[in-house]
Amino acid sequence: MSLWSVTFATLKKDIRLEWRSKDALNSMLFFSLLVVVIFVFSFDPLAEESRHIVGGLVWVAFLFAAVVALNQTWARELRNQVLDAYRVSPAPPNALFLAKALGNFIFVSVLEALMTPLFVVFYNLHVLGPAWQLIPIALLGTWALVVNGTFFAAMSLRTRSREIMLPLLLFPISIPAVLGMVAGTTAVLTGDNPAHFYIVLLLTYDVVFTTACLALFETVLHAE
Amino acid sequence: MTHAIPQGSPIITVENVIKQFGRFAALRGVTAEFDAGRFHAILGDNGAGKTTLLRALAGLAQPTRGTISIFGKTPQAACRDLGYMAHPSLLYDEMSGMENLRYFAGLYGIAGDTRCEEAIRAVGLDPELTRGVGQYSQGMRQRMSLARAILHDPRVLLLDEPFSNVDVHSAREMVGLLKGMRDAGKTIFVVTHQALLLDGIADEFVWMQAGQIVDRTATTARAEVS
Numbered sequence: 348m349s350l351w352s353v354t355f356a357t358l359k360k361d362i363r364l365e366w367r368s369k370d371a372l373n374s375m376l377f378f379s380l381l382v383v384v385i386f387v388f389s390f391d392p393l394a395e396e397s398r399h400i401v402g403g404l405v406w407v408a409f410l411f412a413a414v415v416a417l418n419q420t421w422a423r424e425l426r427n428q429v430l431d432a433y434r435v436s437p438a439p440p441n442a443l444f445l446a447k448a449l450g451n452f453i454f455v456s457v458l459e460a461l462m463t464p465l466f467v468v469f470y471n472l473h474v475l476g477p478a479w480q481l482i483p484i485a486l487l488g489t490w491a492l493v494v495n496g497t498f499f500a501a502m503s504l505r506t507r508s509r510e511i512m513l514p515l516l517l518f519p520i521s522i523p524a525v526l527g528m529v530a531g532t533t534a535v536l537t538g539d540n541p542a543h544f545y546i547v548l549l550l551t552y553d554v555v556f557t558t559a560c561l562a563l564f565e566t567v568l569h570a571e
Numbered sequence: 572m573t574h575a576i577p578q579g580s581p582i583i584t585v586e587n588v589i590k591q592f593g594r595f596a597a598l599r600g601v602t603a604e605f606d607a608g609r610f611h612a613i614l615g616d617n618g619a620g621k622t623t624l625l626r627a628l629a630g631l632a633q634p635t636r637g638t639i640s641i642f643g644k645t646p647q648a649a650c651r652d653l654g655y656m657a658h659p660s661l662l663y664d665e666m667s668g669m670e671n672l673r674y675f676a677g678l679y680g681i682a683g684d685t686r687c688e689e690a691i692r693a694v695g696l697d698p699e700l701t702r703g704v705g706q707y708s709q710g711m712r713q714r715m716s717l718a719r720a721i722l723h724d725p726r727v728l729l730l731d732e733p734f735s736n737v738d739v740h741s742a743r744e745m746v747g748l749l750k751g752m753r754d755a756g757k758t759i760f761v762v763t764h765q766a767l768l769l770d771g772i773a774d775e776f777v778w779m780q781a782g783q784i785v786d787r788t789a790t791t792a793r794a795e796v797s
Contacts, residue, residue, distance in 0.1 A: 348680030356677040360663070367665045423663075432661040432719065435629050437650050438678040571632060 357446030402532030475538030491524035588637035615779035664705025
């Protein structure tokens, strides 16, 4: 029973549960679709202006949508107090955290893959910089959102108003990552600046916060 | 008919355990020793501290003060020897019984389906049932919850209200099953309000009141068994 075997067993279980209920994916999709539509009606930018603002719009939409998924992930463990069954087992606590973070990463990535074409179409986007750099920005940015989000969602699990508590805890600490995502995406879209700095920033942020979350998760899991 | 509890070699030692939730003390200096292979029924009014004691034994509630030793280890370190069944099912409603047990078996490093099938059959259910646990009757859910608790063949079973919302027939079947486990050498703790169901089965009735053990009554059941 290794960390990775439990991680993948838990991840498989979470994907199976999500596939059957579609709670998180449906909520995220409808939420971000609404955001896109509202943004389209609110702004009617020219192609040049779009390149400067879409980075911010896209990541704000994904950030808010991710919160919906993050709350759902742990809510599933609270029903029937299933989390206690994990807590009394000899399974490593970090396996649960990694599985939840990886699961959320997959769900949010699916959302991004579905919603990005809509942003491109609605805002008539043409990338002027090296488009391949959007891939590391998206991957590192998404991990930054979900790793902290998974941790803080677990922390707010036993609080009475956890839906409110999660954004209150998550958004302030995500500001450096959001800046990196937005500025990096804008840099690639406009081609004005190189995005390397933002990729390194996101990578550093991910390493620091993943390490911190893994170091602290056992305490959070067993907190009463 | 009752008699004094023989002092054997205790496997569980609870020493002056206090558990506070804020200013409320759910356990107020509980001290007790429990021997191996016995069936302990924990009784008491609501709020007496029965569930808190069971959760402390399971390692789910950290004592504010005092110590708990199970086989000479902390409850967390002894988790492979403990099977815990709570009032809620501790199962995923959307998954079938077999899928649930397969997942939990993985947490204990148990590979393959054999042990899961054995556990499900032991509680009188069919491993082939494909519908989600959420669609089971309450009695079936309780049995499946028991199957999850015995999946890794623990030496100590901690069961919180296993007969609640279960019809009398099913409850008696569960009692029979637990009696068989006790006879096979397992130590069983059952928190219940249905003491009559365990009459003649339990080796000891532990009475709790206001966070303390106020009485321990050994029965003749053990003598009959041995």
